[in-house]
Amino acid sequence: MPTIKTRSLKYDEGEEHILRRLGGALAVHWNTLPEINRTTLLEQAVFMHDRYPTVHLEQQIQAFIVKHQDNG
Numbered sequence: 341m342p343t344i345k346t347r348s349l350k351y352d353e354g355e356e357h358i359l360r361r362l363g364g365a366l367a368v369h370w371n372t373l374p375e376i377n378r379t380t381l382l383e384q385a386v387f388m389h390d391r392y393p394t395v396h397l398e399q400q401i402q403a404f405i406v407k408h409q410d411n412g
Contacts, residue, residue: 342380348389370405 351359370378386398394400 341376342384344380344383344387346387346389347384367405367408370409 349359366381373381382398382401385401
């Protein structure tokens, strides 16, 4: 399993649409990923730095995936 640690992804403002599309693609295909990959990705997402601080992030991410997984 990859090492989960606090990370920051540096990207230009003009690349933000790429990150949104990649995240969207991941959310739509979430249930097709092996459990180990879903666990790793979810844990890493919780430890990613972002400009918007939040609490209960893991639960918010899981709720988002459930809400949007069949919208593709």
